[in-house]
Amino acid sequence: MKPVLVLYYSRSGATRQMARLIARGVEEQGVETWLRTIDCAEPQDPVVTQAELEEASALALGSPTRFGGMAAPMKAFWDDTAAQWLAGSLVDKPACVFTSAASLHGGHESTLLTMMVPLLHHGMLVLGLPYTEPALHHTQSGGTPYGPSHWALEKGISADEKTLCLAMGRRLADIAKRMAP
Template identity: 80%
Template sequence: MTAVLVLYYSKTGATRQMARLIARGVEETGAESWLRTIIDGEDDPKVTEQELTQACALALGSPTRFGGMAAPMKAFWDETAPQWLAGSLVDKPACVFTSAASLHGGHESTLLAMMVPLLHHGMMLLGLPYTEPALHSTQTGGTPYGPSHWAEHQTISSDEKALCLAMGRRLGHIAQALAK
């Protein structure tokens, strides 16, 4: 079974909601999703080093903090030198997603910042192609760099939901194709 790790940090729950939608999209492809967080005490289990290296693909989510990923997520990646040295994430597909308190609060810069450690690990990054109709109609969040959510709105909008599901399906399909 192709396992996709959906790894997130969430302070208020919005990023967690997005992670669950992405995981559902992954599962729609027939792949298995491992929904994990980077800290203890969340609704989902904390990721293990073994899960990080054994997963065939990664979806990574963090809230936006001043245009970048949240400090706990940055600290998590700062501790992955052993995986980097071993090359254990090389050639695995990955995507990123975020939630921000304001519409212009750094959605895209956060997504780009989260891509940097993944590139250093040799991962293959996926975005959302403009063939996704919700990218043309969204009034809240969503970018070609990955799904985003405008957290001023308490619930995930229909466009944001569609983009999260589409991202999960894309990641699941590509992970399975590469695993063959």
């Protein structure tokens, strides 16, 4: 099975921490991950290639919230995927989204929803977090049925947020394994 791509953009490090937790959840299911970032000044992980985007068996996509939407560099990345759209190279791949925001009511859910739009245009199969995840019922700092979220002004990622990131990674890997040829 081809690796799962965990692709993120992060400036303060919170989204990167979430990406690493999601990758760990994927790996707990025995699936390899490619932890990648988009082109930025000081990448902490390798910068994604178009080939990796196309070859990955599934995608977890993360961006900080900027005024209720994904960060401009992440939007610009997706604006440059017309070749993949024309070729249909992402069709039927499972995908999920995650975000961090500087305020509790800063647009976590709207960011996750807007991040889903290019994935849907590419024909990807977007996964959320079902309410069978107990942490969704009592988290007070982030987490939604649309995907993991984090209130970045809190002191680190909360236990519930960590649980939800790991669960999202496990779910993405499980679905990718079921769909693998």
